[in-house]
Amino acid sequence: MTTALRRLRNYIDGEFRDAADGRTTEVVNPATGEAYATAPLSAAADVDAAMAAAEAAFPAWRDLIPAERQKVLLKIADRFEERAEELIAAESENCGKPLALVRSEEIPPMVDQIRFFAGAARMLEGRASGEYMEGFTSIIRREPVGVCAQVAPWNYPMMMAVWKFAPALAAGNTVVIKPSDTTPASTVLIADIIGSVLDELGHPRGVFNVICGDRETGRLMVEHKVPAMASITGSVRAGMQVAESASKDLKRVHLELGGKAPVVVFEDTDIPKAVEDISVAGYFNAGQDCTAATRVLVHESIHDEFVAALAKAAAETKTGAVDDEDVLYGPLNNANQLKQVKGFIERLPAHAKIEAGGEQVGDKGYFFAPTVISGLKQEDEIVQQEVFGPVITVQSFADEKQAVEWANGVEYALASSVWTKDHARAMRMSKTLDFGCVWINTHIPLVAEMPHGGFKKSGYGKDLSAYGFDDYTRIKHVMTSLDG
Template structure:
């Protein structure tokens, strides 16, 4: 069988990398090699950035209406090629095809349409005479060439989250997808041909070294990454050395706080789904349950039953709730997390590999953990949920906020006062009430603490890809 060598997308065309080094793309379902990707060089990055610089001279001056028209046309093309995008992505991720079609492609097209509209609704302080004899106003301008790095957990949707606000604001983009999941991003690039002017969107393939080459490029005005805290710190340090802006959406360790008055069955079902969806490979996943001691045992029983009903499966299996973990290295890390649990922790269900081939891991519930255990403090990024108990609201807040992350949280209660107090006290960029994980294009997504800074989605996300300029005119 011939294994295809993928190509970079630069200046409106697919071009071979100048590098002879390649990476095997492995299907996590059966561990077969499905393609090879080049490890792009500094020269490849230079070519992509130069193309983006040329394109910015025009795209950065294009009217919001014209940018909107282009993004709407791209959204239509995405929907028309749903099956192709799904097939390309599932070769790299093993996700259920129905989930990719519904949760990434359909949602991604909708999000792109939102960004298309947001291009025409950027706001600034109204013009006025703030000093006698002078009129001041604010220009909100595109930054220029933006470098972006996307992860492997939601490859297509994360590409939309990156390019949508950047292009809507008038920037041009050089995007590097994860080295294990580039194919759906390349389909997106091909669909943009003839819709976006050449050089507006460029895609560079490669490994972490390629990403570092992109992030360090001096011509970039902003670098944006969705990834691990370690990767985010590296990007922030690199950006700081050149005094360029950074936009970081990093990890999470989201608490789900269940009070005694909550609907236990609903909470258990919602949290199980939010913790195990996409194999737990989600920075907002409900990974830590904090449940009132009076309902702890009943909740754990319900959570175990709900989790055990969420089976992994093959991409074409209509009953599969999630697929395999993405790659061998990550699979090994999740296995090691469970193998190294302290003796006081109890695995109530799961904790094991499923099958002999592919990176499938069973839904896993771990109880009797302590706040300082690694499984509580560190991101697992697998279908693993821990459960702890609390005695009162103050302790629940302390435990919920007692990690380095601050991306998302949820509160499960029937009491309005509890909702209001907890939504203020939780140190998280998103707080869900009696639900966990829904996202909408109109609302911002982004965290606090080591979960990063900057917002994806919403008009705030578009504003992050702009710069403000004060213009002051004398009346004389």
């Protein structure tokens, strides 16, 4: 007996709609490998409709005083808390994530982030007004950029949607957001929440719109004439394509792309504590995190002891069902991602040694064992390229100079960490590591007040913080004559 699939729909101008041409894709629960829903495969007509709605809503939303936009965001945050269990269930089905971890690790920070940007809406910054030329007064206006086309990833579809819509709406922009084709469910639910708040407070329905679809849908959004800004969290390849497409009409672009975070462990480190924290930061969310602690560089004097302890921690780390409160992470997001992770393992060079894991777990879904690989060289594929899975690699370095060289010796530059009791060394490393974030004796904590974003092929632009808010604004100089 076949169970009917749930039907997800686009959210355009305050209405849930199927794709104009009726096309759909199946949405698969990665914990079971089985389809549970269908979602629109949106095309040009759907993108046109969403952009028209956002464009029509923009003037009224832009012209609201910040305090009114703050009220909307604060109510959205309240509604997230009220409907938390719905959001948890949707995200768990979306991604196969353990329910308890979504409840404890995603809902609270998302609510906090929305409230942070609600406050940021009322803290517009600019240079001091004044007379910089005799007889004239200059002032700075900080304004929203316009309609924002936003593309969210599948690793944290719900939280990344928040990182995008919250600063955009707070700054006075309107939004058309596309979730990944593998994880649309929680974003569609977010549309229901935001839409109900906009209705209750009497604001235009087109302020927030959701379009489901694939890469072609995203391309149509980025190339559309209406958006003033394109924002994407995704792969380097996707980011490059967005930047190229946006360049044709000089759209502003915000890119948060891949990562290959070095975790530099010196000989004076508290090994048990470091191993405990690094294993969690490496395996959380199945390693599907651009900042995951998956590339460990450890001093040669403690290498063997550290690897043995890390392999033991991996063996004790559990992956499994969404309702098992003892698991640290769920499955990889989709069949293609499972294939990619397996491919890295299959192509390991002869000098590499699998210390733990290295194989798929179970006979359904896309689960992969927590893995540790040692004996690697700087030029190895698995060291240079983002695996995006629960795989931690370990290299042995001789001194601080070599540690810095190897840490910086990749194309990514999003996040990093240093583990040492030597304060001066930690400060030197934080200066020389070429990454957007350097953690010291920790890895992966984020706060709404501090920026998240990288350099090099990890992209440009910041999420979170006042810097992230500023990315969704433009600056205008107004000069007036004092002659009357």
